[in-house]
Amino acid sequence: GENVGLHLPTLSVQEGDNSIINCAYSNSASDYFIWYKQESGKGPQFIIDIRSNMDKRQGQRVTVLLNKTVKHLSLQIAATQPGDSAVYFCAENSLLGSDKFYFGSGTKLNVKP
């Protein structure tokens, strides 16, 4: 896949367990964040977003936490399923009125049945 050469960190979890994927960002001016899921051979798929005026947002089985003090973002997936196996990217938007996103290198989630 596209990310093999990056030596992606890999998180292996058992089916049914909860997963936590972390992301650090460097720009304190970043004010909007998105988590994407990318399966092999496909484009990134939007999962959930959060704005900098929030510290937590929940979706269906997913929760994103934002800690602006330490510039850290996490994605929690509840009751992880085999279909959740993919590479997960966090993306930050650092420019007002622009769709220029900076992407992290990604984390590979491996769900063991």
Add this chain to the structure above:
Amino acid sequence: KAGVTQTPRYLIKTRGQQVTLSCSPISGHRSVSWYQQTPGQGLQFLFEYFSETQRNKGNFPGRFSGRQFSNSRSEMNVSTLELGDSALYLCASSSGALNTEAFFGQGTRLTVV
């Protein structure tokens, strides 16, 4: 509502040739961003178009160019192809408003031989 459509899905070109990739955004979206994804560099921002104008640009050489038409469809062109241009080229569509979701197409896989 149709998603983001990129054509072609796969391309093989030889060094020195030029290539044009196409992206049709989600209906009603006015912003199109292009990204290059490679094993070594991950996802990197190329440029963004909004209302037929380039609104932002990444750090790629002038061989990479793009344009947007009045119907918001966008094309990107790479001239004088190099082996290192082999990558998955992704297009992201959004409304163009501040801090809104960006949705990706499946990408065009370009192989330069």
